Amino acid sequence: MSPVADPARYDLEGLRDRVLAEEAGEVDDSIPELAGADADLCAIALALPDGTVRGSTQADVPFSIQSAVKPFLFALALLDTGGDALHRIGIEPTGEAFDAIKLESGTGRPPNPMVNAGALLTAALVDGGDVEGRSERIRRGLAAFAGRELDVDEDVARSEHLLGDRNHALAHLMRAEGTLEVGADDAVAVYARACATLVDAEALAVMGATLACGGVNPVTGERVLPERSARDVVSVMATCGVYDGSGRWMRSVGIPAKSSVSGAIVLSAPRTLGAAVISPPLDERGTSVRGRVASERLSDELGLHVFG
Numbered sequence: 001m002s003p004v005a006d007p008a009r010y011d012l013e014g015l016r017d018r019v020l021a022e023e024a025g026e027v028d029d030s031i032p033e034l035a036g037a038d039a040d041l042c043a044i045a046l047a048l049p050d051g052t053v054r055g056s057t058q059a060d061v062p063f064s065i066q067s068a069v070k071p072f073l074f075a076l077a078l079l080d081t082g083g084d085a086l087h088r089i090g091i092e093p094t095g096e097a098f099d100a101i102k103l104e105s106g107t108g109r110p111p112n113p114m115v116n117a118g119a120l121l122t123a124a125l126v127d128g129g130d131v132e133g134r135s136e137r138i139r140r141g142l143a144a145f146a147g148r149e150l151d152v153d154e155d156v157a158r159s160e161h162l163l164g165d166r167n168h169a170l171a172h173l174m175r176a177e178g179t180l181e182v183g184a185d186d187a188v189a190v191y192a193r194a195c196a197t198l199v200d201a202e203a204l205a206v207m208g209a210t211l212a213c214g215g216v217n218p219v220t221g222e223r224v225l226p227e228r229s230a231r232d233v234v235s236v237m238a239t240c241g242v243y244d245g246s247g248r249w250m251r252s253v254g255i256p257a258k259s260s261v262s263g264a265i266v267l268s269a270p271r272t273l274g275a276a277v278i279s280p281p282l283d284e285r286g287t288s289v290r291g292r293v294a295s296e297r298l299s300d301e302l303g304l305h306v307f308g
């Protein structure tokens with residue numbers, strides 16, 4: 001086995017060059033704003049427990065966070081419900097696509113917080129009263145994870161809300177089951193805005209590091225989440241974060257992570273670091289192709305596989 005590299009000195013630029021050679025995958029076309037993404041955007045960032053943040057070329061280019069927001073929505077729901085969110089959502093992997101129109105049989109709960117049904121519910125469980133209040137609460141909560149202010153891409157938010165038919169269907173289904181208490185359209189609006197939050201690879205890496213560091217943001221020093229809740233969130237990322245590719249991901253990368261249709265992946269290596277990769281072309285399960293390759297390399301070369 002080759003020696004494990006030091007994350008503080010690891011050659012991120014070299015890794016970026018290596019993964020850029022990978023040309024497979026298709027950019028998501030669910031909304032015009034994502035369809036127009038630059039297929040050659042590629043950035044990798046690391047955030048370490050001592051607060052060091054390192055980024056490759058393009059690590060400051062903004063993109064919409066999309067489903068990489070889901071661990072953080074779960075975290076905010078845990079915070080704002082005093083842990084009750086754990087009883088309102090399942091935590092089992094589905095083996096199905098992220099937007100499957102399916103709830104837990106018997107309970108009508110969403111199967112887990114990493115699929116759309118779960119994230120529609122967690123976004124509805126945060127404090128705030130109405131769409132604006134909850135969106136503002138989420139904006140502030142995400143900023144605490146990132147250690148800086150974050151904007152929302154209004155065009156992405158609007159398109160997600162208008163074109164997210166499966167999300168509307170899921171929200172109505174949860175209303176019918178009694179598991180979603182807010183209005184279906186309001187739930188989709190809040191979730192759409194959360195997905196439209198703009199981050200860059202460095203900000204997303206810090207968000208991942210905050211979970212990896214037991215809920216304390218290593219850059220600001222702020223405790224954003226109780227340690228037990230951070231453990232809960234990272235556990236569910238490990239089992240459900242890459243949807244129907246979660247088992248394969250755990251074997252080959254071995255770092256709890258969350259994928260998204262913008263091509264972003266956020267990784268939380270417990271007690272070791274947070275990382276983020278952005279590259280829009282996706283495989284058939286909606287995971288960034290270059291993001292997966294970069295994550296495998298990072299895991300191998302930095303010795304990050306949790307069972308390694």
Ligand code: GLN
Nearest residue numbers: 066067098195260261262
């Ligand atoms: N906004 C997307 C949706 O709800 C997020 C999905 C994802 O990134 N996998 O359809």
